[in-house]
Amino acid sequence: MSTALGPTVGQRWRTWRWVLLGLAAVIAVAAVSTWLTAPRPGGHLDAGSTSPDGARALVTLLRDNGIDVVVADTVGDVARAARPDTLVVAAQTFWLYDDEQLARLAALPGDRLIIEPVGKTREALAPALRSSGSTEFGGLAAECDLREAERAGAVQFDAADTYEAAGATPVTRCYRGVLARYDDAGRTVTVVGGSGFMTNSGLLEEGNAALAMNLAGSRPTVIWYAPQHSEGAGSVGDAAITDLIPDQVTWLVVQLVVAVALLALWRGRRVGPLVAEPLPVVVRASETVEGRGRLYRSRRARDRAAEALRSSARQRLAPRLGVRGDAAPPAVVAAVAQRCGLDPQTVAHILYGQPPASDTELVDLARALDDIERQVAQS
Known part of the structure; x- marks a missing residue:
């Protein structure tokens, strides 16, 4: 029969420290890889969303071409970044509807690019235009002398609204009115009746990426505003899951993790060298x-x-x-x-x-x- 001498604490630490360091390195690499490659869901034209309706691809292309893209979550963020030489991209979402919100946007300096606005948004941000109908599915030629549209060529718009002048202000209409532009007191206001050509899934169609880049990259600084939540008082539905967990529960989970790690370290100790021991009885x-x-x-x-x-x-x-x-x-x-x-x-x-x-x-x-x-x- 033989017995084992238990290793000292120092021996256990020298044995396990490299294992723990290697395990920590593997976990860190796996976490970073997962974070970099994981899909990022989001709403319509969300600048950080990799979903088909998101706009992460366009925002990345703009930044790669030297454009400073400021992603604004609120009107306050837009107001802090807006300057006479900036371009405000306002994309119509479910959360762009409040009269005060639209009035603050209309008073900001700089050019405007309004994407697929509803009537209330168009009247507040582009009052010189009115709706004139809609287009059918399919690619449309520019058919105008607007440089951004001529360089892009044919663009695949889905069912999109068309616009025309609401008064005496001269309006340039491209793609049968899906794209309309006019000058207002030294600023350029551009309205596009469809948003599909700017999304992650639509950039590869014909001249979609070229038109999106030409319109959104006309200024060195772009303020991207596609609100994804209400700017009012936060509701329970807006809270993250971590906000709903009490602090005591968080500390309890941390303590359990530490306890399990110490238990695994104790139970997984290395067995020491074998030592011969005389048998009490010899059986032939x-x-x-x-x-x-x-x-x-x-x-x-x-x-x-x-x-x-x-x-x-x-x-x-x-x-x-x-x-x-x-x-x-x-x-x-x-x-x-x-x-x-x-x-x-x-x-x-x-x-x-x-x-x-x-x-x-x-x-x-x-x-x-x-x-x-x-x-x-x-x-």
């Missing part, structure tokens, strides 16, 4: 064999005893005969018969025959097996 092998024989005899288990004798004999014969331990019976019988010059049927009866019917036959079987092993060893 012959006594074990005699005890098992008496047990077989008391239960009249001659079949089990015979199979144990034959199995042990075959295992000892296999390496001497040059056959595998799990070789088929015919192969073992043929090898023994060839080595000893015995009749194959006799050998098969001894090694694989029927269980003996009496104790005398069991003794004879043991002697026959010993005789075969002696002949194989001496041949």
